[in-house]
Amino acid sequence: MLFTRCPYCHKNVLRFFFSNHKAKHEASRSDGQQNEYVTLHPTGRFQGSLSGIPQCYVHPKCGVVTRMPEEIIRSYLINPFLYGAGSFCCGCGKHIPESELFWTETGQNMAEYTRDLRGQYTQKYGAPPPRD
Numbered sequence: 001m002l003f004t005r006c007p008y009c010h011k012n013v014l015r016f017f018f019s020n021h022k023a024k025h026e027a028s029r030s031d032g033q034q035n036e037y038v039t040l041h042p043t044g045r046f047q048g049s050l051s052g053i054p055q056c057y058v059h060p061k062c063g064v065v066t067r068m069p070e071e072i073i074r075s076y077l078i079n080p081f082l083y084g085a086g087s088f089c090c091g092c093g094k095h096i097p098e099s100e101l102f103w104t105e106t107g108q109n110m111a112e113y114t115r116d117l118r119g120q121y122t123q124k125y126g127a128p129p130p131r132d
């Protein structure tokens with residue numbers, strides 16, 4: 001395959017240029033947050049209502065609440081294996097392990113929440129999604 005599908009902008013990019021292209025998406029902004037995050041293609045994202053889905057998390061260490069971007073929520077609801085290394089904390093200006101973050105709506109620990117979603121996914125499909 002000459003082209004590869006970019007997981008950030010969902011365009012077909014020549015394989016030869018892809019690492020350059022990808023680096024642009026991953027370049028850090030001045031606040032430490034990545035320019036963009038890997039998401040599912042808009043048509044593959046969760047299309048339903050987000051009512052009842054937690055959207056803000058607090059980092060008790062600094063006390064700051066961060067809102068999760070909607071395109072990320074709609075992506076992980078379909079594929080809970082997409083993220084997991086941690087989430088960005090606006091208070092600390094860096095990524096924090098999920099085990100240190102708590103949803104403000106439910107009080108649930110984010111690592112536990114992700115584990116639950118992954119468990120439901122593998123129960124439904126038999127295995128985690130293939131990595132590309």
Ligand SMILES: [Zn+2]
Pocket residue numbers: 006007008009010011021022025
């Ligand atoms: Zn791209």
Ligand SMILES: [Zn+2]
Pocket residue numbers: 059061062063064089090091092093096
């Ligand atoms: Zn923090």
